Amino acid sequence: MGTRRGAMDKYDIKKQFKELYALRAGDFELVTVPPINYLMLDGQGNPGTAPAYAAALEALYSVSYAAKFASKRAGRDYVVGPLEGLWTADDPESFTRGEKDSWKWTMMIPQPHWIGPPEIGDAITKATAKNVPGLDKLRFETLDEGLSVQILHIGSYDDEAPTLHRLHSEFMPANGFGFAGAHHEIYLSDPRKVPSEKLKTILRQPVRKL
Numbered sequence: 001m002g003t004r005r006g007a008m009d010k011y012d013i014k015k016q017f018k019e020l021y022a023l024r025a026g027d028f029e030l031v032t033v034p035p036i037n038y039l040m041l042d043g044q045g046n047p048g049t050a051p052a053y054a055a056a057l058e059a060l061y062s063v064s065y066a067a068k069f070a071s072k073r074a075g076r077d078y079v080v081g082p083l084e085g086l087w088t089a090d091d092p093e094s095f096t097r098g099e100k101d102s103w104k105w106t107m108m109i110p111q112p113h114w115i116g117p118p119e120i121g122d123a124i125t126k127a128t129a130k131n132v133p134g135l136d137k138l139r140f141e142t143l144d145e146g147l148s149v150q151i152l153h154i155g156s157y158d159d160e161a162p163t164l165h166r167l168h169s170e171f172m173p174a175n176g177f178g179f180a181g182a183h184h185e186i187y188l189s190d191p192r193k194v195p196s197e198k199l200k201t202i203l204r205q206p207v208r209k210l
Contacts, residue, residue, distance in 0.1 A: 011078035013110050021082070021186065023152040023202055028171050033145040033206075038084070038108040039064055039120060040139050046100035052134075056107045057083070059127070059134040064109045066123035071115065081110035086182040106182070108143075116140070145181055150204040156196040160203060167205060181206030 014021040019031055041056040064080050071078065086106040089099075111120070120140045127135055149167065153160055164183070172178070186202035194200075 009077075011076075011112050013079070013081045013112070020150075021188070021202070023150065025152050025154055028149050028151045028167060031148055031150055031204075033148050033204075035142050035144040037111045037113065037115070037140065037142050039111055040106050040108040040141050041134065041137050042104070042106050044102075044104045046103070047105065048100070053105070053107070055134045056137075059132055059138055060107060060109050062127040062130070062132045063120065063123045063135065063138060064111070066126040067111070067115050067119050070119065070122060070126075071112075076114065078112050083187045084108050084110065085185045085187070087185065088182050111140075145184070145204070145206040147180070147208065148184075148204050148206045149177070150202055153201045153203050154197075155199060157199065157201065160201070163203060167203070172205075172207060176210050177207035178210045179205070180208040 013036075017034075020033060023029075039060055041060055043050070043052045043056050045052060047053045060083070061080075068078060068080050085108065088104045089102050091099075091102070117140050120138075124135050124138065149171065151163060151167070153163055184204040184206070186204065188200040188202065189198070191199060
């Protein structure tokens with residue numbers, strides 16, 4: 001019974017905040033995002049080719065899983081959250097033009113509320129022992145996006161541009177919204193296992209009333 005109860009109690013941010021992660025295909029919807037703690041790493045360049053991007057993911061996952069296993073040994077298990085990313089560029093139109101080399105990104109993985117700097121510090125120490133690169137660039141930060149517009153995109157990452165154009169040029173102006181944060185993507189699918197046409201990605205934009 002103990003094992004079964006533990007499995008049922010395993011924390012999963014996607015289930016804890018279904019309105020943020022369990023979207024169905026449809027139109028834009030408004031949500032209020034609470035403050036969430038993230039392990040983050042900044043970089044720039046084409047995510048498909050930049051070595052820094054692959055190194056960032058290795059550092060994020062290595063430390064996130066080290067923190068999870070330590071928490072599980074202490075009696076509190078959880079599902080490691082999905083990979084997420086904040087995306088910016090000096091010229092926002094570079095996203096719709098696909099000029100990936102100029103993209104700036106912050107890749108990140110959400111952490112349960114009981115995982116804080118001490119736990120992350122211990123996890124980084126464990127990853128350091130395994131010679132994981134890029135650990136010195138990691139940071140632990142709370143992201144408070146508040147009012148946001150989001151939509152579920154199904155398909156290739158390269159096919160997001162029309163939806164983003166519709167969000168920026170139609171939905172936001174029609175509803176009196178301005179930008180209040182970086183473009184946020186939540187990757188619900190593993191591109192190594194899922195065909196590009198079936199990838200599920202939540203596209204989120206923090207907004208404010210003008």
